[in-house]
Amino acid sequence: MPHITSDKTKPTYDVIVVGSGASGGQTAYTLTMEGAKVLMLEAGRNYDPVTETAMFQINSQAPLRGVATPDKQREFYDASPNSGWTIPGEPYTNATKDPQRQFRWWRSRQLGGRSNHWGRIALRNGPYDFKPYSRDGLGFDWPISYDDVAPYYDKVEMLIGVFGTNDGMENSPDSSPGVLLPAPKFRAGELLARHHGKKVGIPVISCRRAVLSVKQDADRIPAKLHPGNAKAQRLLAESMRLRAACFWATDCHRGCSIRANYQSPTVHLPPALASGNLDIVTHAMAREVTVNDQGKATGVVYIDKITKQEHRVSARAVVLAASSQETVRLLLNSKSNRFPQGLANSSGKVGKYITDSVASSFSGQFPVLESLPAHNEDGAVGGPHAYIPWWLYGDQKAGKLGFPRGYHVEFSFGRKMPGMAAVTGFDSLTGRAGYAYGKQFKDDARRFYGSTQGFTAQGAMVPNEDCYSELDPTVKDQWGIPVLRYHWKWSEHEIKQVAHQQKMIAALIEAMGGRYTRKTETDGAKVIRDGGSVIHEVGGAIMGADPRSSVTDKWSRTWDVKNLYVADGGVFANTASKNPTLTIMALAWRAADHLLDEMKKGNI
């Protein structure tokens, strides 16, 4: 069986992949489809979305109406068992108590990791995003360009299934013809935003999300993705046929038992397992990458959380796909005589230049959405059908904005499944004094439910010297493994960007005829979210053209260890104003292709 316990591992593998989420899943998929023997280590438990997802459960069936608690830190039904900002026995630390300088770290401890509960927003980085230094003199250029990654974006989109449209927007690239699935219609609030946004020059277009708006074409896509590989084509076609199209109900953050959205355990792992080339050990907490006298990686040491025993597994190559920060931790903990400051760290850059999305939120209440006739606007639940891509490239380039990098804006619609706060906060809208109760309150609830709409901007951060992680000199986790200590500081670039986010969202709310649900905020520092809180943290093992200033080369291979790759967000030299997951998968596929090529050539 491919799901094995520690005592059943083979003497050696072609590749060990640490992590099973979007990057680990993509890596294992690419490698095993081409015949490589892979061992995947996952620190959490096995997790099966098909049998475990809370489809259709409503909040009154959950304890505390499903609100977040220290045990389920997003919502009760969120697909995140054993995961969260704080995990007992697995701490991390911040170097200072300064509330402006905190970093929060979400860890997922389950097969598939965060891919189970992400928002499925799948945006491409554009040409500018790979060369930001050349554009504004800040941060770093990647050693690759958009054209290097574009074919992999197409491939990942075809594999996982992404809906959206090609709009020809500046720096928000189109996909190749036939790649995207049809975009769903907009909801009422999204239509309003598109219509009235024009008045203030704000474009509203279809969002791209990894949700099957229709079934994938299992007759056509496998041959495009795996030309000349009949076995891979067959395995992928079989897996694709198991995936149903979205039935426009139940929140994607819960996962999907009909496999209509992308999550690693329902999309990447089934064909990889069916190939017979993948072994998975869960409850395996990686502690160290081992190296030999020649400086080559030889395998991984991990703690089996069930038996509490330490195990060593070996392979020709190791790929770290543990999430950017867990990868940093693993590298820094892999100390040896040859690598005294941690593995792949001759540059001293492991842990450096962590970035997260620059985020702030604001919401409006819209009289025109009051007392709407009851209608179902679930759609692809839990995420937008429409969004605002960054649009002021020209003004920014001309120096008119006063901050260097852009953001996109996501909507959260109003008529979603009611939770604890569905009808609260309306008192100030009624024009009456005090708190309504009785019949009046019921009438208010019917009138105002669904009339608010939230807007969250997420932008690009400029990497800086103040945002990094290192090993805490004293604190260890319950397995005795040193933990990360964070340093964080937003720069003026981010603070100013957030002020602009607030201003533009306010302009859109006004254009839509809405009222603010709080005072507008002009001081970005007051509304910017903590570092890490968007769960888009990347960097720490950045890709570059120079081994003295970066951790990996343009193939995501570490400069110092030729058979060690970083497949997760660690390699991001810069964030973009786009969510990182799609780019992580595209780069993971590209890195796996390179690794296969090196193995074929006998270089590894």
Add this chain to the structure above:
Amino acid sequence: MNPIEPPRLDRRTAIKWMMTAAASMAVMDHVSSGAAPAAISAKGYGMDPDLLKGYNPGDVWPLTFNSKQKRVTVALCDVMIPADEKSPKASDLGVPDFIDEWISSPYPGQAGDRKIVTEGLAWIDAESQKRFQRDFADIKPEQQTAICDAICNPAAAKPEHKAAVAFFKRFRDLTAGGYYTTPQGMRDIGYVGNVAMASFEGPTPEVLRHIGLA
């Protein structure tokens, strides 16, 4: 992510309120017995709960209302959300048990509400005794309304009612949260989703007309 933040009592208000409540309870012997909330020793559902089973209040941790607290909760819930031509009253949908579950929760997020609600319920009964010589559950609807009207408007309430006003809002919001998350409550405000559909057609023509985009 809901665009409207759940209401929270800020810390300063909460502390003031608790001091006021403590002071008023000291002079009300008949209320203080059994009203001060005991610490919760129960455990939560853990980080890996079964998500597929349905949970009822009391399934994971024990409920803690005594019979007096339960009676006033039922009565006050139904003042907040009475039956009308479209939907039932709050107690018909199990909202009092939900509030009991909420204030009996072992998690820190509900600890503040436990104090606010248990002390507020005691205040309501004490006020009812003072004004009408009966418990809140036993007075006439117009008498219940008279008590609520005195504490439902922070701008108009007497200074000594400040704590009761904060309780009133929190209790109403808990009642509403409990009520509008049930199937009947969701239907009442027009949530008609959570059903599998072959296609997503967007807003109906009627909705498009309503928003001026037909």
